[in-house]
């Protein structure tokens with residue numbers, strides 16, 4: 171008996187050690203890859219291709235350091251980040267709330283969804299980025315035109331998922347709740363919304379990316395502050411390092427948001443059986 | 453068939469009820485035709501019939517989830533319009549909420565009916581214990597076995613103290629031993645604290661494929677025809693209560709009534725089988 175226990179403990183320890191070794195190898199290879207890519211870029215730009223067009227990692231790094239220590243051509247980098255982030259966040263929140271509410275309402279009402287279907291299809295077919303130019307005319311160069319662009323991008327991404335989620339609610343669950351005494355609003359609150367949650371959360375991941383794209387594109391079309399303006403300015407002065415630096419900042423912001431959303435998702439979807447532990451998560 | 457001379461009428465009554473569905477090919481499919489059935493308060497009626505004949509549809513008429521296409525459905529003497537008060541319904545498929553723990557699943561009914569959260573949880577805790585799931589209150593459905601999920605559904609239904617209890621093959625997915633246990637539990641819970649083991653007032657309609665189960669549980673076994681469903685015959689089960697689900701199967705009285713009902717059911721099963729063989733050919 172004791173021997174069996176021992177065996178079990180050893181097996182667990184071995185499995186753990188194997189897991190750690192694997193994780194270490196994976197990470198080591200990743201680091202090597204990054205070093206290889208950046209190193210060859212640096213070398214190529216130093217001896218071979220023209221860094222004026224392609225820039226090089228050290229120049230980008232210098233630019234980042236410069237932005238964060240002495241500031242940008244438009245003022246402090248933090249002001250730019252805060253400005254863009256604010257636009258993206260407002261657009262994200264408004265767009266998701268609007269998308270969720272309208273998606274669920276239409277998803278639960280056969281009549282309304284039948285009426286609205288062609289309009290929504292048409293609206294979705296509009297190349298939305300172009301709307302950014304229109305919004306600048308409508309709302310001016312201030313923050314609201316960027317919020318509007320972010321909103322419209324987020325709204326459609328979230329809307330379609332919420333709609334689908336509300337449609338796919340298990341009839342059985344709805345009937346069961348009704349038998350148990352649930353009113354229409356209680357069914358909506360306790361059955362429809364929770365079962366659409368996994369759909370909605372899935373869309374929020376891409377939606378925050380869209381919100382940032384919306385804000386940046388908005389700034390691109392005309393603005394007096396923000397990361398988009400910074401990138402636009404870098405483009406105007408053929409400063410390729412500046413474009414890369416802006417891109418890196420935006421990427422980091424998007425990754426942070428992604429991480430926060432994953433935390434939220436874990437919290438809200440605790441009830442779901444865990445995904446197979448070793449499954450690759452991209 | 454409608455029973456007369458009842459002091460205050462049957463708890464459930466279907467009069468000449470018919471239910472048609474539009475079939476996918478555009479035609480009309482009759483699932484239930486001219487069905488007459490009355491169930492007294494406190495009576496346990498087991499319903500058997502060949503697969504696909506319209507048993508679940510009959511229950512959905514009584515529960516008010518589907519209106520009849522023709523005829524009348526009465527619960528406590530009133531025509532069904534929406535979900536009647538006092539109805540509990542255990543569905544054929546799992547209907548526990550995957551995002552709620554066992555306790556919150558069972559507390560759902562009282563919560564929907566306006567009971568305060570603490571009180572609802574208190575009641576739920578009591579019922580979770582009664583169906584033998586004490587200690588699993590904070591588990592999510594995916595962490596339970598199939599049999600345990602059925603117990604959650606049972607507690608979820610019974611916590612509302614229904615006076616009409618509709619059960620659609622609740623134990624058919626369980627293994628034989630668990631099923632025996634659940635049958636005993638159901639009889640015990642249905643009988644309540646009544647020492648005579650007669651029902652605590654709830655009228656039960658229990659649909660099953662398993663004739664043995666029907667005879668073990670029912671005061672009466674109703675045999676349905678091959679679809680569209682109507683009542684073919686109704687057999688009183690003369691077995692005394694309280695019954696022990698495991699023991700009673702071995703008595704000669706059980707075998708006698710079982711044989712009698714099976715004679716009736718066999719023809720319908722035969723018809724259904726021939727039909728599906730005909731369709732397949």
Ligand SMILES: Nc1ncnc2c1ncn2[C@@H]1O[C@H](COP(=O)(O)OP(=O)(O)OP(=O)(O)O)[C@@H](O)[C@H]1O
Pocket residue numbers: 473474475481482483501502503504505506507508509510544679
């Ligand atoms: N919503 C619906 N729309 C169309 N047809 C339906 C619908 N519900 C049931 N039917 C049809 O009515 C018939 C009876 O179905 P029902 O579910 O009542 O059978 P059942 O006796 O419960 O079968 P089983 O014993 O297999 O559960 C079937 O032929 C089915 O296809």
Ligand SMILES: [Mg+2]
Pocket residue numbers: 507508509544620
């Ligand atoms: Mg059925």
